[in-house]
Amino acid sequence: MAPPERLAQSWWTTSSNRRFCRSCARTFPAKLLIYTGEAGQDTHLKKEFAHHDFTSHGVDEYFLGDVHTNTIEVYFSIFKRGMRGVYQHCGRQHLHRYTAEFEFRCNTRTANGVTDTERAALILKAAKGKRLTYRRPDARASS
Incomplete structure (x- = not known):
């Protein structure tokens, strides 16, 4: 795929x-x-x-x-609603991650011919080999 x-x-x-x-x-x-x-x-x-x-x-x-310009206005509206409603406390250093998420949502929506199964496969393929941690696993905690 x-x-x-x-x-x-x-x-x-x-x-x-x-x-x-x-x-x-x-x-x-x-x-x-x-x-x-x-x-x-x-x-x-x-x-x-x-x-x-x-x-x-x-x-x-x-x-x-x-x-x-309806398409981009709807895209921005959904992004803004998500940032104000779901992700209320987003730091600047993470903003690129949130924009990437909404970009992925827009590009893989059903209206573009992507099924739920295909979308899930794309998510799993992108996550392969990555550890989802807040801090780097080799970073030592400062005491």
Whole structure:
């Protein structure tokens, strides 16, 4: 079984300036169709991808033909609900782990054609050979 295509990718940052957005965008193939909101840091995407279009929420435009941002808004909503409801005390040093979990959930959801059995097999395959401990097993306790 091949791992699912990465439909969602997450990065943790303290700011979303143009330079950061550009470095994230370079991780995607140039043939993608990119749909965003009207944020100013996204204006360079038209040069880097086959097609970039956006909606203008400021003038009550939430879709334009096939162009919408509902998918990412739902993804962020579920992430935010999880972080505020389930994982209430998450330190910065662990945030990448939480974003990876929600990314995995999104990419392996039933709507993408992944069954529960396939999802469980992917989880077990990723955990193979790893010990789930809070501290490194060779670290000595300081007394």
